[in-house]
Amino acid sequence: DTAVSQTPKYLVTQMGNDKSIKCEQNLGHDTMYWYKQDSKKFLKIMFSYNNKELIINETVPNRFSPKSPDKAHLNLHINSLELGDSAVYFCASSQGEGLYYEQYFGPGTRLTVT
Amino acid sequence: AQKITQTQPGMFVQEKEAVTLDCTYDTSDPSYGLFWYKQPSSGEMIFLIYQGSYDQQNATEGRYSLNFQKARKSANLVISASQLGDSAMYFCAMREPRSGNTPLVFGKGTRLSVIA
Numbered sequence: 001d002t003a004v005s006q007t008p009k010y011l012v013t014q015m016g017n018d019k020s021i022k023c024e025q026n027l028g029h030d031t032m033y034w035y036k037q038d039s040k041k042f043l044k045i046m047f048s049y050n051n052k053e054l055i056i057n058e059t060v061p062n063r064f065s066p067k068s069p070d071k072a073h074l075n076l077h078i079n080s081l082e083l084g085d086s087a088v089y090f091c092a093s094s095q096g097e098g099l100y101y102e103q104y105f106g107p108g109t110r111l112t113v114t
Numbered sequence: 115a116q117k118i119t120q121t122q123p124g125m126f127v128q129e130k131e132a133v134t135l136d137c138t139y140d141t142s143d144p145s146y147g148l149f150w151y152k153q154p155s156s157g158e159m160i161f162l163i164y165q166g167s168y169d170q171q172n173a174t175e176g177r178y179s180l181n182f183q184k185a186r187k188s189a190n191l192v193i194s195a196s197q198l199g200d201s202a203m204y205f206c207a208m209r210e211p212r213s214g215n216t217p218l219v220f221g222k223g224t225r226l227s228v229i230a
Binding site: 033035040041042043044045048088090092097098099100102103104105107108110 | 159
């Protein structure tokens, strides 16, 4: 059984388009995250949701918006895509807010903006 | 200032040898958690090992161990008896207490290549 799943795995689109990436976890975790991994492999937090409430919103353009219909899902919507948005986007979840909880990552979505 | 520093962009190790991947961190909080993740060429992020700031002993998980030196703020990953399948990117990460949630802050990673 897949713990954290993301769809699609690959996404190729043109500048200016709007796209969504879906994430689902079946671990019963309370907290979900979106990370961005750039071309140099650097991973950075974008958002996290705890019980459907946005907890963190780092310095991310407002073209990016997370949407959580329920505790098991955290989707990422991106409007007016730009070339610089090309990256791998990872969804993750953890059991809670405690420092000792590891985060389980999805397989990643490679977004290419042309 | 970087929270997590991994000074080795790339490392080579002979199969069956041990290798140490360096990680230093920066925090003023007495409570924090340190994590290591592996990212093979297939792209997924795999959790390897965790060390809490108050843990008295170094963490171990199979062939992975963490050399935790709190005073030096270092949390090096030691992989014993390297295997070809260990070739991957390795990321050190930290969680600090903050209001609300606690995301992982990652280092830039070390690419490990295991040579037969």
